[in-house]
Amino acid sequence: AAGVIQSPRHLIKEKRETATLKCYPIPRHDTVYWYQQGPGQDPQFLISFYEKMQSDKGSIPDRFSAQQFSDYHSELNMSSLELGDSALYFCASARTQAREQYFGPGTRLTVT
Amino acid sequence: QKEVEQDPGPLSVPEGAIVSLNCTYSNSAFQYFMWYRQYSRKGPELLMYTYSSGNKEDGRFTAQVDKSSKYISLFIRDSQPSDSATYLCAMSARNTDKLIFGTGTRLQVFP
Numbered sequence: 773a774a775g776v777i778q779s780p781r782h783l784i785k786e787k788r789e790t791a792t793l794k795c796y797p798i799p800r801h802d803t804v805y806w807y808q809q810g811p812g813q814d815p816q817f818l819i820s821f822y823e824k825m826q827s828d829k830g831s832i833p834d835r836f837s838a839q840q841f842s843d844y845h846s847e848l849n850m851s852s853l854e855l856g857d858s859a860l861y862f863c864a865s866a867r868t869q870a871r872e873q874y875f876g877p878g879t880r881l882t883v884t
Numbered sequence: 885q886k887e888v889e890q891d892p893g894p895l896s897v898p899e900g901a902i903v904s905l906n907c908t909y910s911n912s913a914f915q916y917f918m919w920y921r922q923y924s925r926k927g928p929e930l931l932m933y934t935y936s937s938g939n940k941e942d943g944r945f946t947a948q949v950d951k952s953s954k955y956i957s958l959f960i961r962d963s964q965p966s967d968s969a970t971y972l973c974a975m976s977a978r979n980t981d982k983l984i985f986g987t988g989t990r991l992q993v994f995p
Contacts, residue, residue, distance in 0.1 A: 776927075805982070814972060814985035815928065828982050862927055871916045871935070871976065873983060875927040 774798055776865050776876030784882045785853050793848040793879045797865030803827070804846040805864040805873055806838060815862055821846055822868075853883045887911050890973055890986030899995050903960040907973035907986045910954065914975040914984075917949050919958045922970045922988065931971075932958065963993045 777796040785791050797804050803822045807815035817830035821840035832838075835853075840846045850857060860880050864873040890907045897903055905919075916935055920928035932947040934940045934956075940947045946959040956975075960967055970990045974983040 803981070807983075814987050815983070817982040817984075820982060828980055830982055860925075866981070871981060872918070872930055872933045873981075874930055875920070877927045878925075880925075 776863055776874055778861075778863050778876040778879050780879060781877065782880045782882075784884065786884055787853060787855060789853050789883075791850045791853060791881060793850070793861050793863075793881070795846045795848070795863030795865075795876060797844050797846070797863075798874055801865035801867050801874075802844055803866045803868065804840055804844065805866070806832075806846070806848050807862045807864065807875075809860040809862060809878075811859070818848070850881075855883050857881060858883045885910070886987070887984050888973060888975060888986040891989055892987055894990040894992055896992045896994065897963055899963060899965060899993055901963050901993070903963050903967070903991060903993075905958040905960075905971050905973075905989050905991070907956050908954055909956075909975060909984075911977065911984075912951075912954070913977035913979075914954075915978050916976045917947070917956050918974045918983070919945075919947055920972045920974060920985075921967075922972060924970075928972055928974075960991075963991075965993050965995055968992050 805820040806818040809815040818832040860878045864875045919932040937951045948957040970988040972988045973986040
């Protein structure tokens with residue numbers, strides 16, 4: 773079965789640079805979520821989109837922005853990167869009104 | 885104090901054992917409960933989803949929710965070395981679908 777696709781899988785950036793992470797949800801899933809998982813920590817909710825509109829917002833820094841496009845893929849844009857932004861970034865998708873979220877393999881961001 | 889508490893382990897059991905993983909939570913608004921399995925450096929994989937109180941069984945896995953005690957459990961029967969992973973509980977409230985995770989329990993099943 774098709775799964776959530778994330779790209780790139782690994783990304784190395786320097787401080788103050790920008791990064792763009794992409795997420796392609798499971799076909800026919802219209803809701804996308806972004807989570808950040810620091811080393812040895814549980815995933816923390818950042819932001820979600822339903823039908824291309826932001827539906828919920830968590831502890832996402834103002835330096836980050838995200839959007840969902842007409843084909844339902846989503847992009848997380850991160851600017852002025854800091855060392856503390858180094859983490860695994862997961863995208864998850866869900867069908868309309870469904871609670872089950874299916875996670876992608878993640879993008880490992882390293883900021884040096 | 886975190887909204888969701890989970891014993892970090894590690895929990896080490898022999899192959900074939902019954903494993904019990906647990907989470908407690910403080911927010912009475914949580915209605916939807918999930919268990920995820922996460923292998924090292926991989927994305928969380930959805931194992932079980934339950935709504936409100938009760939039991940749900942799927943193969944070797946049984947999920948239990950006790951809302952009155954704010955306590956959820958995942959039981960794994962006939963555990964296998966391939967079950968060795970970190971198990972995360974997650975939950976959400978009615979008015980939002982963002983998931984709040986426990987810290988995860990690391991499970992090791994040895995042959």
